[in-house]
Amino acid sequence: MPALIDIQNLEFSYGREPALCGITLPVEAGTTLGLIGPNGGGKTTLIQLLLGLLKPQQGTIEIAGLTPRKAVSRGDLIGYLPQKPKLSTAFPLDLRRLVTLGLAGKTGMLRSHSKEDLAFVDELIDRVGLTKIAHRPVHDVSGGQLQRALIARALAPRPRVLVLDEPTTGVDSVGQRDFVHLIQALKADLGLTLVLVSHDLRAVTAISDRVACLNVHLHYHDTPKHLPADVVYDLFGCDVAAMGPAVGVGDAKAVSCCSHTHQPLIPTRTQEDLLAADERGSEEDKNDLRIAFF
Amino acid sequence: MLAMLDSSFNAYTATAAMAVSCAILSVFVVARRWAFMGEGISHSGFGGAGTAWMLMVAFPSLAHSEGLPYLFVTLFCFGTAVAIGWLASGRRVTSDTAIGIFLVASLAWGFIGQNVYTAKYHATPAGFDNLLFGQMRAVSGAYMKSSVAVALAVIATAVLLGKELIAYCVDPLLARTSGVRTTFIHYTLMVLLALVIVTGIRIVGSVLVTALLVLPAASANLISRRLSIVVGLSVVVAMIGAWGGLLVSEVYRAVPAGSAIVLVMFVVFLAALAMAKLRRV
Numbered sequence: 001m002p003a004l005i006d007i008q009n010l011e012f013s014y015g016r017e018p019a020l021c022g023i024t025l026p027v028e029a030g031t032t033l034g035l036i037g038p039n040g041g042g043k044t045t046l047i048q049l050l051l052g053l054l055k056p057q058q059g060t061i062e063i064a065g066l067t068p069r070k071a072v073s074r075g076d077l078i079g080y081l082p083q084k085p086k087l088s089t090a091f092p093l094d095l096r097r098l099v100t101l102g103l104a105g106k107t108g109m110l111r112s113h114s115k116e117d118l119a120f121v122d123e124l125i126d127r128v129g130l131t132k133i134a135h136r137p138v139h140d141v142s143g144g145q146l147q148r149a150l151i152a153r154a155l156a157p158r159p160r161v162l163v164l165d166e167p168t169t170g171v172d173s174v175g176q177r178d179f180v181h182l183i184q185a186l187k188a189d190l191g192l193t194l195v196l197v198s199h200d201l202r203a204v205t206a207i208s209d210r211v212a213c214l215n216v217h218l219h220y221h222d223t224p225k226h227l228p229a230d231v232v233y234d235l236f237g238c239d240v241a242a243m244g245p246a247v248g249v250g251d252a253k254a255v256s257c258c259s260h261t262h263q264p265l266i267p268t269r270t271q272e273d274l275l276a277a278d279e280r281g282s283e284e285d286k287n288d289l290r291i292a293f294f
Numbered sequence: 295m296l297a298m299l300d301s302s303f304n305a306y307t308a309t310a311a312m313a314v315s316c317a318i319l320s321v322f323v324v325a326r327r328w329a330f331m332g333e334g335i336s337h338s339g340f341g342g343a344g345t346a347w348m349l350m351v352a353f354p355s356l357a358h359s360e361g362l363p364y365l366f367v368t369l370f371c372f373g374t375a376v377a378i379g380w381l382a383s384g385r386r387v388t389s390d391t392a393i394g395i396f397l398v399a400s401l402a403w404g405f406i407g408q409n410v411y412t413a414k415y416h417a418t419p420a421g422f423d424n425l426l427f428g429q430m431r432a433v434s435g436a437y438m439k440s441s442v443a444v445a446l447a448v449i450a451t452a453v454l455l456g457k458e459l460i461a462y463c464v465d466p467l468l469a470r471t472s473g474v475r476t477t478f479i480h481y482t483l484m485v486l487l488a489l490v491i492v493t494g495i496r497i498v499g500s501v502l503v504t505a506l507l508v509l510p511a512a513s514a515n516l517i518s519r520r521l522s523i524v525v526g527l528s529v530v531v532a533m534i535g536a537w538g539g540l541l542v543s544e545v546y547r548a549v550p551a552g553s554a555i556v557l558v559m560f561v562v563f564l565a566a567l568a569m570a571k572l573r574r575v
Contacts, residue, residue, distance in 0.1 A: 051471050075473025087465050090515060091325035092524040097460075104461040105473020110454055137519040157472070 004029040004064055004160065004193045005050070011058035012045055019045040023059070023218050027210075029160070032187065032194040034208030034224065036201065041215040043197045047165055050195065051080060063161060075105025079154030081147075083166035089139055095149045096134040099125055102156030117156070124152040128182065144175050148182070155186065161193045168200045180206045304438040305430050309540055309555070311438075311445035312497055312506070313532035315490045318452050320511035320528055321521075322483060325463040332504040334393035335375050336491045339500045341400030342370030343425050344407025351414045363421055367500075368492045370400065375488040379480055428499035428552030430540065437496060444493045448486055455482065460521075498552030506532065509559040516563075516570040531566075535559030 003026035010023040020042045027033045037043050048054045049061055052068035063071040063078065071077045079102070087093075099121050100113065107113050125134050128148035138146060147167065154162060164183070168176045180203060187194055198204050204211060205224040213220040213227075220227065323332060346363040350356045374396045382389040411419045423429075452459065461469035462479045470476045487507070494503040514527035539555030 053467075053470070072471060073473050073475075078471070080468070080471040082468065085465055085468060088325040088327075088463060090327070090511075091321075091460070091464050092515065092519045092521045093460075093464060094520070097521065098464070101457065101461045101464060101469070102472055104457045104469065107457070109458060109475070113457075139519075153468075 002029070003027055005033075005195070006062045007046075007059070008061075009059035010046075010049070010056055010061060012042075012049060012054065012056060018216055020049075020214075021217050023214075025212055025218060025221060027193060027195065029193050030191060031209040032196060032207050034204035034211040035195060035197045035214060036199070036204055036211060037214035037219075043214055044165075046214065047163060047195075047197060050163060051078065073105070075103075075108070076157040077160055079157070079159035079162040081150055081154050081162070081164045081167055083169060085146075085150060087138060093138050094135045095130055095138060095141065095145075096121070096125060098138050098149050099152045099156055102153035106157035120158065121152070121156050124155055125149075127186065128152045144171065144178075147171075147179075151182070151186070155190065155192075158190065159192070161195065162187075164194065164196045164198075166198055166200075167196070168198060168203045176200065176203055179203070183207060300435070301432055304433040304435055305540060305551075306537065308433050308438040308441040309430070309497060309536040310533060311441035312490070312493055313510075313536035314529055315441075315445045315448040316494065316506035317510040317528035317532035318448050318525065319483075319486060319490055320507050320509070320532075321514075321525055322459060322463045323487070323507045324511040324515065326483075328487075329504060329508045330390055330393050331378065332487065332491065332507040334378060334397040335371050335488055336495060336500045336503045337397045338370045338374035338400040339367040339492070339495055340404035340425065341374075341402075341407075342366035342368070342404075343419070343421075344400075344404035345370070347407040347411035347419045350419070351410050357415065358420075360420070363419070363425065364492075364496075367425070367495060371488040371492050371495075372485065374400065375484040376481065379484050383477075424499070425495065426499045426501050427550055428495070428497045428502065430497055430543065430551035441493050444489050448490065451482065451486060455479065459483070498555055502552050502556045505556040505559060506535075509535070509556070509563050513559070513563040513566040516566040531559060531562050534562055 005025075005027035007023055007025040007027075010020055010025075011018075012020045023042075023046070025033075035043050035046065045054065049056055050063070050068055052070075052072045055069075061068050066074070066077070068078075087098075100118070103113050103117050103121070107117070122131075125131055128151060130145060130149055130152070133141060133145065138149070141149070167183075168179055171179060183194070184207060186192065194207065196204060196207055205227070208224050210222060211220065211224045211227055212218060323329065343363040343366060346359075346366040349362065349366075350359070356362055378389070378392045378396055381387050381392040381395075387395075408419060408422065421429075458469070458474050458479050459482075461472065461474050462476050462483075466476050466480075469479075490507070491500075491503050494506055497503075498506060510528035510532040511524065513531045514524045517527055518524050535555050535558045538558040539553075540551055542554040542558065543549050543551035
């Protein structure tokens with residue numbers, strides 16, 4: 001299947017500080033890519049590059065054959081759910097109007113929204129369970145309700161790609177489960193390609209077809225079930241760059257998905273191994289699990 | 295008598311037009327927290343006038359030109375609006391810093407111009423007080439027509455680009471990632487702000503014009519959270535302030551129209567605040 005998002009040899013740095021080095025990362029249409037990595041590992045930079053907010057210094061990004069800026073300016077190719085939306089608290093706005101704003105780019109200037117698009121907005125509001133409070137001001141709703149409205153807003157122009165930036169941060173476990181169910185259902189119904197950035201490995205592993213581990217370099221790109229615990233530990237337990245000689249031993253290509261190279265790591269135990277060990281009651285492995293999941 | 299009626303008609307029509315323009319823009323100014331932006335643009339007008347006064351010193355044939363200061367006020371307001379937007383678009387200077395820089399630089403330049411003029415001609419430049427505090431007497435037909443044209447431009451922009459303006463004011467980043475041309479929308483708002491401020495300076499002066507861009511929406515937001523109602527109430531508040539202030543100024547001749555307009559709007563704001571508090575109780 002052709003890649004809907006095609007990232008080739010991507011390089012980006014802030015001054016002399018490299019943020020992304022040699023990233024090659026194809027995302028096939030209809031799949032979900034989970035993007036994990038430590039703070040400062042380049043996840044946000046990659047999202048900004050995907051959204052056309054930054055320009056690649058080397059390499060290319062193509063979304064459905066278009067540069068990110070052209071893809072975003074179409075208004076109906078990419079939807080985006082930010083981690084912390086900075087909605088103006090002083091603007092009088094209800095949930096339905098907030099969702100409808102997602103159509104602004106697609107409809108274009110000096111034009112009115114089509115009846116079909118407005119009907120789809122109402123359908124989305126219903127799908128995310130906000131019909132009864134659709135006319136409530138955005139500042140009188142809970143964080144979970146606002147997030148669902150923002151998901152509907154991102155989907156209003158029927159995008160092919162939905163980028164989710166830390167969507168489960170600060171959400172309780174019930175909220176996380178509901179979010180996962182909602183996103184999976186919407187993905188199936190609308191044929192979406194998802195890019196999910198998260199620190200929450202439970203959400204990533206539950207939703208993603210493939211996981212990419214980023215810490216300036218691409219360290220891993222494969223299905224979540226092959227995700228080595230060591231990779232997770234390296235990325236979240238301590239800084240991979242600070243691992244020194246430990247990094248570079250072993251061959252991650254043994255579990256990699258594609259022909260491009262990843263920064264090598266030491267794949268030893270997978271999450272499946274850890275789960276099996278957990279069932280055997282090993283205290284040591286329980287600790288590893290906690291590290292792996294949180 | 296006919297001339298007085300004409301002037302009165304011009305004054306009430308011009309203030310009504312300005313009230314409508316300011317009321318509509320105030321919804322966006324309050325949403326984007328641009329009260330300080332209005333202050334920066336309006337005070338830059340003083341720098342423009344200072345430039346005109348210096349030119350009057352350099353070229354004495356221009357010394358009695360009444361239109362020159364307002365020409366430069368207009369140029370400086372537009373220039374500052376665009377320059378603030380450009381400077382703040384980079385990562386190194388924040389929006390409020392950019393506004394602060396242009397505000398103080400314009401004031402300093404304006405005061406130099408005023409002092410150079412005073413030193414040369416031993417008199418305060420003509421229209422100095424009017425520039426700071428406005429002047430509603432003897433409003434010309436041309437000014438009235440300009441105010442109406444500016445109001446029509448604001449209404450037309452709000453109608454034609456409403457969804458883009460709202461998307462930008464609610465969250466510029468989300469608007470941009472939805473495909474809205476946010477740079478174009480930003481500069482459109484800046485130009486409209488400059489237009490309205492240049493018009494408003496004639497009536498309430500550069501010191502007080504920001505009040506007209508803040509008080510209408512600030513009052514309306516206390517009463518309702520529905521966009522259509524907030525816009526309608528903003529216009530009502532601005533009209534009460536504009537015509538109420540003019541009436542007060544006509545009854546009490548010592549009260550300047552600009553100050554009266556702003557204070558009437560402030561009283562309406564206090565009433566709206568009291569109403570909002572009572573409704574919560």
